[in-house]
Structures are given as C-alpha cells and as structure tokens.
Amino acid sequence: MISPGRSHLVKDPIWVEPNVISVKSASRNKAAVVRPTPKPVIAPYITKWSSEVDPPGTVIEVGGGIGYADEKPNDRDRHGVLWARAAQRPGEGRPLFARVHPFRQRRAMRMLLCGVCGGPADRDEDGVLWLLTDHRDDWPDWPARMAAVEPPVCRPCVHLSVRLCPALRRGAVAVRARRYPITAVRGARYTGGQRPRAVEDATVFLDDPRIRWVKAVNLARTLQDCTVIEVDDVRA
Numbered sequence: 001m002i003s004p005g006r007s008h009l010v011k012d013p014i015w016v017e018p019n020v021i022s023v024k025s026a027s028r029n030k031a032a033v034v035r036p037t038p039k040p041v042i043a044p045y046i047t048k049w050s051s052e053v054d055p056p057g058t059v060i061e062v063g064g065g066i067g068y069a070d071e072k073p074n075d076r077d078r079h080g081v082l083w084a085r086a087a088q089r090p091g092e093g094r095p096l097f098a099r100v101h102p103f104r105q106r107r108a109m110r111m112l113l114c115g116v117c118g119g120p121a122d123r124d125e126d127g128v129l130w131l132l133t134d135h136r137d138d139w140p141d142w143p144a145r146m147a148a149v150e151p152p153v154c155r156p157c158v159h160l161s162v163r164l165c166p167a168l169r170r171g172a173v174a175v176r177a178r179r180y181p182i183t184a185v186r187g188a189r190y191t192g193g194q195r196p197r198a199v200e201d202a203t204v205f206l207d208d209p210r211i212r213w214v215k216a217v218n219l220a221r222t223l224q225d226c227t228v229i230e231v232d233d234v235r236a
Contacts, residue, residue, distance in 0.1 A: 043095035050093030065212025115151030
C-alpha cells in the first residue's frame with residue numbers, strides 16, 4: 001500500500017498491469033504470452049481509487065442534525081461537521097477520476113498541499129497558487145469570494161494538469177490568493193425524520209444552521225484578494 005501522504009503523480013506514478021495477449025508461435029505452434037510495455041497511470045493525489053470502498057455508516061437524526069448510528073470521534077472535524085467515511089487504499093485498483101477522496105481532499109485543503117502531487121502548494125508575495133476552470137465571465141472580480149473546493153497547486157503541476165485534464169484543456173486560469181480562509185463544506189444535505197435522507201448536494205457555510213444536516217465530502221476555502229494569471233505565464 002502506498003502511504004496516503006505521498007504523490008501519485010510525478011514522484012510515484014502508479015503502474016497498471018497491461019492486458020495480457022496470448023498468441024500462437026508460428027515455429028512451435030505453442031501459445032506464447034506477449035506483455036505490452038506498461039504505461040503509467042497518472043492520478044492526482046486527491047483522486048479516489050476503486051479499492052477505496054466506502055465503509056458502512058447508517059445516518060440517523062441526532063441533536064438537531066445528523067450523525068452516524070455508530071459514530072466515532074474522527075467522523076467529525078474540528079468544526080463539528082460530519083464527514084463521509086472513506087477507506088485509505090490509494091494506488092490500489094484503478095483511479096476514479098470523477099471522484100474525490102474526502103480525507104485526502106480535506107488534508108490538502110487544510111495543509112495547503114498541491115491537489116495533484118500532494119507536495120506543498122506554491123506561494124509567493126502574491127499569495128498561494130490555485131488552478132481553476134476559467135469562469136472569468138461569471139462576475140467582474142471573479143474568483144474573489146468564491147468558495148473553492150479545488151486544493152491549491154505547485155507550479156510544476158500547473159502545466160501537467162492542463163495537458164492531461166480534459167476540463168482544464170477547455171479553459172483554465174491560474175490564480176494567486178493572498179487570503180483563503182476555510183469557510184464551508186460541500187456534501188449531501190439531509191432531511192430530518194426517523195430515516196434521514198439526502199436531498200441535495202450543496203455547498204454550506206460553517207456558520208449556516210444547515211451545516212448540522214450535511215455529510216461533507218469536500219472542504220472549501222473562500223478565495224480573497226486574488227490575482228488572475230494566464231497559465232502560460234506560470235513558470236514550471
């Protein structure tokens with residue numbers, strides 16, 4: 001097993017066993033095994049893997065909100081927010097690129113680690129570096145006041161991410177933020193009752209009373225005092 005704190009991108013690429021092809025040898029008429037050269041699977045640090053099956057956890061109503069029937073101290077963070085449970089087996093199985101691992105995402109956000117390689121995010125006098133899908137048309141000073149669930153990045157991972165990620169290839173921008181307080185979580189919001197059920201995925205701020213009804217999967221920082229930088233202007 002690979003340590004959760006290590007990179008799965010540049011320093012420790014994960015190799016997937018290629019398909020084994022059986023062919024007939026013309027000279028001996030025997031089956032021979034041909035193994036193609038394996039290609040590395042490059043998966044960001046925060047990506048969930050197929051072997052990381054969610055542990056069981058029955059959600060119940062408790063204390064004006066939700067909790068687990070068998071709740072443990074590490075099921076909640078320092079803000080008292082309930083978090084989705086997740087197994088820790090990075091590098092085992094196949095990467096599920098559309099899914100984020102709750103623990104590693106939260107760790108990267110709390111410690112300001114690069115969400116791609118797991119190392120320290122880049123920072124200078126203009127602030128900590130983020131790589132975001134370009135939505136500058138959303139409001140005049142975007143991304144100021146945006147609750148970002150994407151962890152920051154280091155400079156070497158900026159160009160690698162844009163090259164490999166389809167969403168970023170369609171339009172990406174680098175941002176440096178001088179202030180970036182932890183302000184919210186994203187997750188499933190539940191209704192109350194004998195059997196609480198999830199009704200929506202939502203970003204809920206920590207001072208919102210609805211936070212007691214959320215099972216979080218992402219930690220969010222609000223980006224403030226931002227400088228937008230074109231990706232080509234970021235030195236590798």
